[in-house]
Amino acid sequence: MxxxxxxxxxxxxxxxxxxxxxxxxxxxxxxxxxxxxxxxxxxxxxxxxxxxxxxxxxxxxxxxxFEPQERKPTHGDLLGFNPAYELIGDIALLEDPDLDSQKALKIAAALLRTQPNIKTVVKPLTPVIGEFRIREFEVIAGERRTETVHREYGCRYKVDLSRAYFTPRLSTERSRILSRVQEGDTVVDMFAGVGPYSILLAKSKKPSKVIAIDKNPDAVHYLKENISLNSVKNIEAIEGDAREEAKRFAGTADHVIMNLPHSAHEFLDSAVLLTKPGGVIYYYGITPEADLFESSVGFIRKAAENAGRKIEILEKRVVRSYAPYQYNICIEARVI
Structure with missing residues (x-):
């Protein structure tokens, strides 16, 4: 083939x-x-x-x-179905929170048997909750831990899933933003978490500076570890409220990343304040199928008008399905 x-x-x-x-x-x-x-x-x-x-x-x-490799039995072969799970480093996160214990154990055993790269299997006990966007987990099988190192596009991200939110499902989106950044640009990542956007951008050596902000002290702890782990220099990690930090960096950003999809609209005034004329805001939201983009565009336009500015919508896209009839979307808006 x-x-x-x-x-x-x-x-x-x-x-x-x-x-x-x-x-x-x-x-x-x-x-x-x-x-x-x-x-x-x-x-x-x-x-x-x-x-x-x-x-x-x-x-x-x-x-x-190429010649194909000899096929080994998969977990799907052993189970008779393919369970939904997310792989973060060497931790498999079962995606159905309603799995009963017996079925979860059966899935975990099949994953550990067929995939040597998986060392721990967990399932969430809660949805993403609170201002720090964290979940509680139960370890189903394997090593008793929720900390791991995830690799993506040549970067390494150390994270404890119970202390800071992380998903690999935005890897393509992170690569897309990388393609938008030009050499010498300044990037502000308003809700940086452990750094998956910030570190990828900084490691590319395109931006002159990446300002990575997060309110969760645990997330910032891992963000700083990951800056060292990836040997990036052009990045500043800040523990703080994005609204307050926006005042310090007003008018400096060529790119503002707003990856806080459930409540990013509450921070749009600060995002506009950060953005220099011609800069771009990357706004992420969770929206219903019946109103994918219209309301969100309205929020962005209103925030710009409040500052006496205008916007130009560069792109609107669905990033992924989030729940039945709900989608994770991104809107790229240039602030003039």
């Missing part, structure tokens, strides 16, 4: 393979290819520019006809 791959001289193959493993983009569903001179390392997705930069200089993108 034809796949995109990294073509690399054999003597450099192992170092390239390790880079792809670190970025989690080596496709293990097929066998690594070779000829007399080169290795062909299959990719699970197209690498980002900073990921390609970490490969040996001899590496190049190519295509190759």
């Amino acid at each position: 034809k796949r995109q791959c990294i073509k690399i001289p054999k003597k450099k193959g192992e170092s390239a393979r390790r880079v792809l493993l670190d970025f989690e983009i080596l496709d293990n569903s097929v066998k690594i290819g070779s000829d007399e001179t080169f290795l062909y390392l299959p990719l699970s997705r197209e690498p980002l520019s900073h990921e390609l930069a970490d490969l040996p200089e001899e590496a190049e993108l190519a295509e190759f006809d």
